[in-house]
Amino acid sequence: MFGEVRAVDDLSVAIPEGAIGLVGPNGAGKTTFLRLLLGLVRPTTGTAKVLGHDIAEGVPVRERIGYMPEHDCLIPDMTGVGLVTFMGRVSGLDADTAISRAHDVLQFVGVEEERYRKIAEYSTGMKQKIKLAQAMVHDPQLYIFDEPTTGLDPRGRTEMLDLVRVIANSPGRNVVLSSHLLPDVETICKYIVILDGGHQIAAGELRQLLSGSADRLRIDVRGDREAFAQRLRETGLEAEATPTGVHVARKPGVEGVIFGIAKALGAEVRYMGREIRSLEEFFLELVERNEAAVSV
């Protein structure tokens, strides 16, 4: 507990292997949760185990964790390879292994000759890569990424997310990705934990949580959407036109009907597929419901 506000209250989370997204509004307890994972803070009540070690032990847990913080945290007058090597040694690698791993991970993240220059001269993208490299150098079992794409331009974002994805998909490694950019979380994580007000308000496999209605189709129609929906209704199907497209109940043969109507109306069908809710929609709905329940 922190003063009067319970930062994390009765949080029961079982996090499976693989890539997990950690999502929640500001003040939801994500930061405290990460601090707990890192063993930097002791729970007021309750226990937690990470990778088989009680977090109260702190040090053994951190041996197995690689943390990529959101904020600036690099030592400006060290070189890239110098910092990564140093952090490897502080994690317990001997000098030779540390420097060898440092060069390996710098290669992996895509830092070439810049590794010999001082960090003070690096661009934002390169700094983020060094942050990732220092989290990887001691080959931890659990990676914690806190907003890994902050400040990166679109190309940098794609590169960074690709790196995170490779790490998440490699065997024996687990990833916790904490981010406000829900579509990013969606593409990388299979499992999601949603926090709000210090509680876990939802957790589960992403595909299951977002399955929405498997029995509806969304069609992106170019042309008169209303007329399209109307024609669908005329054939006895439930349909409605919304800003995201035309939604229709899935029945056998509905696809054929759709194209028939498109041909008749001279409209184009640019997308037809499952009505998948986005994580963003799911999240916003859930948080609203939760806040309403709390204030009642």
Place this chain on the structure above:
Amino acid sequence: MSISLPTYTRREMPLLGRRHRLRAIIVTGLRREFKRPAVIVSTLLGVALIVIISTAILLFAGLFLPGQALDLSFFFVPASNQTVLFFITLMASLVGSALIADDLNSMALTLYLSRPITHADYLVAKAAILAPLISLIAVLPLVLTPFVAALLGLFSWTIALQAIGLAVLLGSLFTAFYTSVTLLLSSLTHRKSYAAAGIFAVTFGLTIPAEILSISINNPALLYASPWEDYLAVARAAFGAPGGQIDWPWALVILLAATLVAASLTYLRMKAVEVVAG
């Protein structure tokens, strides 16, 4: 950008223990400091000046110090040389002020603490970077002087060895005090210049007013407030030199207490820093 991780499956890499991790921090830190011209110059200058002055006093003892017996109490003189105070302060502010302040400024502290080390480890490592550098001024010259004196045959080896031993003890005490206080000041701010100013304030801001006031209002007890006077009192007692207006037991207690309190406060301060930002 290659797309395969350096190791496909995790191999359990044996991690070395705390000693190695701290050693890495200490060695890296010392190496960085010794690359700085300012540090090299002040060290050389400080050691050289103190040794030269002390040797001069030694050789011309008759001239400079009429009536001073050539026994153990003689070695109080080089130990009480104000150059020592000045260069200790200089070294503490050059090296020590940035030790923690820079990590707070760049938030590199987050990286350190996400490693398998504790707050205490971090502080011990930082202290182990600063203390040797300060003791180059506080201990080394005062050890060299009796050594040189014995070599020149001016003093017997018995006395010289005693003096060396005392120099080590006293120097370490003073080093501990300054290390502790400097780290505390460095941990309180993001700007190393503030910390440096603070160190000068502790040294001269306490010493000079204490000395002046104790004379003008004739209250020697004020001298307890000056770390330098406390050190002198203990040194005086150790070397058997006469004089002194304050009692050495209290002076010793004050120095030790200040060292411990500063260290504890630094630890508490470091624990309070938010390392995972919200």
Place this chain on the structure above:
Amino acid sequence: MTAVAEAAGVSKWYGEVLGLNAFTASFGTGITGLVGPNGAGKSTLFKLLIGQLHANQGTLRLFGENPWNNVPLMRRLGYCPEHNQLYGWLTGQRFVEALLRLDGMSTKKASTAATAALKVVGLSGAAHRPTRTYSRGMRQRAKLAQALAHDPDVLILDEPLSGADPMARVQILRTISEFAKDGGHVIMSTHVLYEVERITQNIVLIHNGKAIASGDIHAIRALIDEHPHAVRIETSHPRQLAQALARMDHVVSLEVPSEDTLLIRTRKPDAFYKELPGIVADTRLDVRALESPDDSLEAVFRYLVG
């Protein structure tokens, strides 16, 4: 309809360092997204638009006027800078008020305008807390409030969503959309491409100080010939469908990556989509799903910038 902002051959150098290099683009009405890699010249362009910098070459017009030294024009724009340092000790309300009064508004009007603006961005509850207690999302909204409060004609926003949590994002995007719906114009820069796509189809793509594309995302995509448009169709008879579609002359390639998927690449996506319903309806082949994975801003960016 005159463009909101017009740049013609604008160049700006900082010594040797490139800012903008013969930048020519036109920003239309409504919302325009400004997208580009770091260092491409976005901040330079903004600083020129708000009159903080003077171009070395070329002409830049905002609402037909030169922004340099143009105080009345400044009144018509609201600017949201990228950095997040607000005056921490001021409350949200006081912060917006202070900036309005700098603008020349009377104290009373500033107070009302500030309250209204903070309400629009959803910060009424926190308006009386000091801004240093604000989260990133709240700071972004406070900046947006001060940009809106004096009722400008155009909003110039530099990374308005960075660091904001999902709720704040939704609120900010909604505020921007409403502003545009009410007749305002917006030029907004961001690195997160799918955010732009949610509120507008108009972009200007900037790279190395030049505008390399501007206009509707899909129109731009359609023009990128070297990268034929890919469309993935889920069907139980991919090869028959492939045969039917091969008749279209703009189809570049047809692949059957799995037994129920057909991947088509076409040079003329518009023509393709127009003809597709006809072909599907006539052949009566069962098409279960249809999507185009690269008809997005992300793809445009990748193809043009790399």
